[in-house]
Amino acid sequence: MAKLFESISIRGKTSRNRIWIAPMCQYSCEHQDGVPGQWHLVHLGSRALGGAGLVMCEATAVHPDGRISLWDTGIWNDDQAAAWVEVTNFIRQAGSLSAIQLAHAGRKASIYRSWSGEGAMGLSVGGWEPVSATSEAFPGYNTPKELTTAEVYDSIDDWVQAAKRSVAAGFDVLEIHAAHGYLVHQFLSPITNNRTDEFGGSVANRAKYLVDIVSGIRAAVGEDVPLLVRFSATDYRADGFTLEQCAEVAKLCEAAGADLFDISSGGIVLGVQIPTGPGYQVPLAKEMADEVSSPVATVGQITDAKQAEEILQSTNIDVIMIGRASLRDPYWPLRAAHELGVEVDYWPNQYSRGKYPS
Numbered sequence: 386m387a388k389l390f391e392s393i394s395i396r397g398k399t400s401r402n403r404i405w406i407a408p409m410c411q412y413s414c415e416h417q418d419g420v421p422g423q424w425h426l427v428h429l430g431s432r433a434l435g436g437a438g439l440v441m442c443e444a445t446a447v448h449p450d451g452r453i454s455l456w457d458t459g460i461w462n463d464d465q466a467a468a469w470v471e472v473t474n475f476i477r478q479a480g481s482l483s484a485i486q487l488a489h490a491g492r493k494a495s496i497y498r499s500w501s502g503e504g505a506m507g508l509s510v511g512g513w514e515p516v517s518a519t520s521e522a523f524p525g526y527n528t529p530k531e532l533t534t535a536e537v538y539d540s541i542d543d544w545v546q547a548a549k550r551s552v553a554a555g556f557d558v559l560e561i562h563a564a565h566g567y568l569v570h571q572f573l574s575p576i577t578n579n580r581t582d583e584f585g586g587s588v589a590n591r592a593k594y595l596v597d598i599v600s601g602i603r604a605a606v607g608e609d610v611p612l613l614v615r616f617s618a619t620d621y622r623a624d625g626f627t628l629e630q631c632a633e634v635a636k637l638c639e640a641a642g643a644d645l646f647d648i649s650s651g652g653i654v655l656g657v658q659i660p661t662g663p664g665y666q667v668p669l670a671k672e673m674a675d676e677v678s679s680p681v682a683t684v685g686q687i688t689d690a691k692q693a694e695e696i697l698q699s700t701n702i703d704v705i706m707i708g709r710a711s712l713r714d715p716y717w718p719l720r721a722a723h724e725l726g727v728e729v730d731y732w733p734n735q736y737s738r739g740k741y742p743s
């Protein structure tokens with residue numbers, strides 16, 4: 386049996402296979418209120434019907450200031466949580482686990498979605514002043530306000546409240562977005578964190594914002610909810626966040642109640658060379674998996690069933706996340722099963738006449 390189609394359980398939640406849909410922003414809350422709508426239901430629901438073990442909803446803001454754009458989804462209020470229920474119900478009925486990626490964009494907030502404008506959305510046209518670990522702007526973006534120490538503690542509570550709302554909305558799994566140059570990463574990286582309070586300085590201090598979020602969420606949601614963390618395991622700069630630091634932070638997160646690490650890279654600065662290509666982030670995930678005792682997921686230009694299976698066979702990586710390939714083909718997992726010669730029992734009954742001929 387292909388490893389890709391072995392189940393995996395975390396804290397009693399079982400994913401029917403190791404193919405998880407990566408979080409992908411849709412910028413589709415047309416009322417700019419963070420409330421998911423029909424687009425989200427159909428988009429996410431299709432990928433659950435397509436056979437994924439877990440469907441991860443897009444970066445969803447824990448505070449209105451944490452939206453990348455005005456069209457992002459949110460989970461900072463109860464109206465948003467109520468609207469997510471339809472999505473989590475559908476994903477469950479289709480046999481997938483539902484996950485939400487909790488997010489705060491920090492200094493990378495307040496931009497246009499690509500089809501509504503370009504670059505930063507200024508304050509005079511509906512944008513806002515972002516907040517960050519630093520007062521230094523991301524190139525071309527609005528200048529952020531550096532959070533005071535007291536505001537950092539308030540922000541940690543935003544994540545905890547958002548996590549509670551997510552569980553109430555029916556999500557099986559939570560992920561903290563600590564990657565891609567967004568707020569948590571802005572605390573982790575020495576490039577963007579030169580704070581002198583308890584949230585800056587040593588690796589442990591720079592990790593404190595994240596570790597406090599992890600332990601706060603764990604205490605709030607109890608022992609039955611899997612909690613994942615997405616990291617950028619390198620800034621691709623010698624003076625940045627490194628794989629070694631990332632492993633140290635992951636271990637602190639494990640001790641605080643995190644269960645799986647989802648390994649990505651980059652995003653904190655421009656102008657670095659990212660060595661893209663098929664499976665380009667697999668070596669980072671492999672090294673992280675050697676360092677931590679928790680399971681690890683890999684993502685990035687994994688497009689083919691045999692490629693995905695080979696990664697699981699040849700490394701200690703536990704889960705494959707599929708992003709863009711699943712935008713081309715929502716039924717990627719069902720096709721992968723066919724290509725690997727695996728009989729799965731989760732073709733939707735309505736689609737059984739469309740099964741691949743044997």
Ligand SMILES: Cc1cc2nc3c(=O)[nH]c(=O)nc-3n(C[C@H](O)[C@H](O)[C@H](O)COP(=O)(O)O)c2cc1C
Pocket residue numbers: 407408409410411443444486562564565615649684685686687706707708709710
């Ligand atoms: C349209 C789109 C939206 C994305 N939004 C998010 C997001 O909300 N959160 C996140 O962590 N990564 C996001 N990503 C990155 C993906 O999760 C994934 O890591 C990346 O696309 C590489 O995987 P792939 O080559 O399989 O697409 C996004 C990527 C795309 C293409």
